Amino acid sequence: MELEEKFQELKMxxxxxxxxxxxxxxxxxxxxxxxxxxxxxxxxxIIEFGIPFSDPTADGPTFQAVCERALENGVTPPKCIQGIRxxxxxxxxxPIVVTTYYNIPYVMGIGAFLNxxxxxxxxxxxxxxxxxxxxxxxxxxGKKSGxxxxxxxxxxxxxxxxxxxxxxxxGFLYIINVEGVTGARESLADSTLKLVQRVRxxxxxxLLAGFGISNRQQASAVxxxxxxxxxxxxxxxxxxxxxxxxxxxxxxxxxxxxxxxKQGCIEGYRRRQGN
Amino acid sequence: MKKGKFxxxxxxxxxxxxxxxxxxxxxxxxxxxxxxxxxxxxGGLLRDYAGRPTPLYxxxxxxxxxxxxxxxxxxxxxxxxxxxxxxxxxQALLTKEMGKSRxxxxxxxxxxxxxxxxxxxxxxxxTEVFMGVKDMKRQASNVKRMKLLGAKVxxxxxxxxxxxxxxxxxxxxxxxxxxxxxxLMGSTVxxxxxxxxxxxxxxxxxxxxxxxxxxxxDRPPDKIVACGSGGSNALGAFRAFIDNEDVKLVFVEGGGxxxxxxxxxxxxxVGKPGILHGAVMQVLQDEHGQIKPxxxxxxxxxxxxxGPEISALCESxxxxxxxxxxxxxxxxxxxxxxxxxxxxxxxxxxxxxxxIKHKEEFEKGELVVLNYSGRGDKDLDAIMRYFHGA
Numbered sequence: 001m002e003l004e005e006k007f008q009e010l011k012m013x014x015x016x017x018x019x020x021x022x023x024x025x026x027x028x029x030x031x032x033x034x035x036x037x038x039x040x041x042x043x044x045x046i047i048e049f050g051i052p053f054s055d056p057t058a059d060g061p062t063f064q065a066v067c068e069r070a071l072e073n074g075v076t077p078p079k080c081i082q083g084i085r086x087x088x089x090x091x092x093x094x095p096i097v098v099t100t101y102y103n104i105p106y107v108m109g110i111g112a113f114l115n116x117x118x119x120x121x122x123x124x125x126x127x128x129x130x131x132x133x134x135x136x137x138x139x140x141x142g143k144k145s146g147x148x149x150x151x152x153x154x155x156x157x158x159x160x161x162x163x164x165x166x167x168x169x170x171g172f173l174y175i176i177n178v179e180g181v182t183g184a185r186e187s188l189a190d191s192t193l194k195l196v197q198r199v200r201x202x203x204x205x206x207l208l209a210g211f212g213i214s215n216r217q218q219a220s221a222v223x224x225x226x227x228x229x230x231x232x233x234x235x236x237x238x239x240x241x242x243x244x245x246x247x248x249x250x251x252x253x254x255x256x257x258x259x260x261x262k263q264g265c266i267e268g269y270r271r272r273q274g275n
Numbered sequence: 276m277k278k279g280k281f282x283x284x285x286x287x288x289x290x291x292x293x294x295x296x297x298x299x300x301x302x303x304x305x306x307x308x309x310x311x312x313x314x315x316x317x318g319g320l321l322r323d324y325a326g327r328p329t330p331l332y333x334x335x336x337x338x339x340x341x342x343x344x345x346x347x348x349x350x351x352x353x354x355x356x357x358x359x360x361x362x363x364x365x366q367a368l369l370t371k372e373m374g375k376s377r378x379x380x381x382x383x384x385x386x387x388x389x390x391x392x393x394x395x396x397x398x399x400x401x402t403e404v405f406m407g408v409k410d411m412k413r414q415a416s417n418v419k420r421m422k423l424l425g426a427k428v429x430x431x432x433x434x435x436x437x438x439x440x441x442x443x444x445x446x447x448x449x450x451x452x453x454x455x456x457x458x459l460m461g462s463t464v465x466x467x468x469x470x471x472x473x474x475x476x477x478x479x480x481x482x483x484x485x486x487x488x489x490x491x492x493d494r495p496p497d498k499i500v501a502c503g504s505g506g507s508n509a510l511g512a513f514r515a516f517i518d519n520e521d522v523k524l525v526f527v528e529g530g531g532x533x534x535x536x537x538x539x540x541x542x543x544x545v546g547k548p549g550i551l552h553g554a555v556m557q558v559l560q561d562e563h564g565q566i567k568p569x570x571x572x573x574x575x576x577x578x579x580x581x582g583p584e585i586s587a588l589c590e591s592x593x594x595x596x597x598x599x600x601x602x603x604x605x606x607x608x609x610x611x612x613x614x615x616x617x618x619x620x621x622x623x624x625x626x627x628x629x630x631i632k633h634k635e636e637f638e639k640g641e642l643v644v645l646n647y648s649g650r651g652d653k654d655l656d657a658i659m660r661y662f663h664g665a
Contacts, residue, residue, distance in 0.1 A: 055551060057290070057446045060447070101550075104563065107560070107562075107564035129288045130288060131289060131294045133287055156291075156453070158295050176292060178451075
């Protein structure tokens with residue numbers, strides 16, 4: 001399913017989107033597939049499919065550990081791309097957004113990498129260490145292969161840059177809630193609300209907010225201010241990392257958390273509408 | 276060429292959070308650095324605090340041993356014991372101009388961390404230094420010095436607990452405090468404008484060499500030799516001579532134990548172009564692009580990447596890259612101790628080792644400047660253990 005279609009569908013249903021972020025292969029490929037299945041069965045609308053990297057500088061301690069484990073267990077980019085195919089083979093049709101650091105596509109060849117993920121069934125890519133200044137190749141190759149390049153916007157982003165980013169972005173914009181790295185946080189600053197409102201003045205593109213979201217209240221609050229959905233990642237890893245021997249046992253808890261965050265997205269959307 | 280690019284190397288591959296901060300830093304550097312006010316302040320500190328200009332010493336006994344004329348550029352005499360202070364003072368002054376109150380940085384050998392807290396104190400800035408746990412152990416004396424000077428030293432225990440991990444973690448920490456805090460990068464690595472800023476502040480080394488050698492020998496050197504990983508002392512020495520093709524430039528990286536099986540830090544031998552810590556550079560990595568850890572006994576050379584400018588200069592052939600194995604490096608320490616009565620840092624000993632290893636190739640009248648980047652007090656325990664055990 002294309003991203004546009006998904007956002008259209010959510011609008012009709014009057015819901016905010018939930019995009020969970022999973023790094024593939026932690027602690028093993030089999031579990032990642034089950035995890036994605038569980039998430040989509042419990043309200044996940046879009047899957048952020050992470051390809052682990054050795055030096056994930058935009059990620060906090062939870063995802064650093066996730067990447068380290070996945071790599072130790074022998075996960076490689078080709079295995080991850082194969083994983084996208086497996087998700088599709090299971091009949092999961094939700095849009096898939098691949099996230100990885102730039103060295104992975106750089107080494108394979110940007111065009112070849114994007115073609116491969118497209119062919120496997122992905123719709124978009126997030127490369128956190130490619131700002132708009134360095135995005136020419138990614139954008140051009142993305143266009144050729146039909147992969148959206150998703151850009152991030154941070155509290156430090158100036159009005160100038162905001163405009164530049166809004167002009168070239170496609171798919172949706174990723175709003176970084178807080179200054180820092182990925183990871184579940186207790187509270188979200190007012191800056192999130194301000195940032196969402198600031199970005200809204202420049203674009204009608206869907207906005208998904210991430211970094212620090214781990215529960216229903218936060219999801220609801222962020223969507224109520226005008227975001228079109230939320231991204232949660234470390235919150236799920238924190239659940240299954242408690243039982244790495246038998247991570248499957250944590251799937252019911254993950255299912256509940258996903259359903260709650262999705263519920264927050266729905267509530268938030270309706271609060272925003274004023275009913 | 277685009278700003279911050281050295282051929283295919285360099286660039287600004289960072290998270291959006293940091294981009295506005297890098298743009299601000301570049302603007303501040305361009306605005307303040309050329310002013311006579313800034314130059315006076317920096318010149319004054321380099322002279323009166325750091326002890327510049329450093330001498331260019333004719334190493335008579337070492338020259339005899341290697342069969343040519345060798346001058347040592349005595350960066351070991353910069354206050355703190357290495358060239359690192361040249362850059363730290365410059366960036367600390369810049370931090371003041373930007374109105375920020377804190378410095379963060381990472382360090383491996385501890386020399387850059389030490390230089391940063393010195394410069395921070397002089398300029399009235401707080402300093403926090405991130406250091407891999409493994410490096411904290413092997414460079415314990417510098418950890419003590421930094422703490423005594425008032426730095427907060429934060430151990431980094433992710434990954435292998437070495438420099439690569441400390442850089443990653445400092446970048447992460449910086450994203451949460453970049454509005455009040457300057458990341459004082461110590462080498463010619465990282466996203467633009469860092470490689471340019473650091474090379475500019477270090478280029479005082481080469482500018483002095485040029486003047487001093489003309490006075491002593493009435494001609495430029497035939498060759499300049501420097502060790503490195505990111506490339507700060509090498510570029511510092513090279514920059515004034517890059518346009519003069521008659522001056523051969525030699526860069527010596529950490530060979531580690533051997534070039535096989537992840538036992539080396541020699542990225543020019545066993546690495547390839549890739550993106551790490553904000554820039555395209557020559558970097559150790561596996562076939563899929565996962566960064567590999569580097570290995571060498573010299574903590575200050577233990578980084579998997581070569582900075583963008585030195586990467587481009589080696590690719591074009593302007594600079595020739597060599598490496599020295601740990602074993603050869605310890606022997607080189609001994610040779611320098613016995614010939615000139617100087618204990619070099621293990622990093623510097625890589626350049627010395629190159630001279631010893633290639634002594635058959637030098638002609639008698641050949642004029643070589645070896646950038647003697649640091650003293651070896653910090654390595655005393657490691658050196659003693661190597662030669663005498665325990």
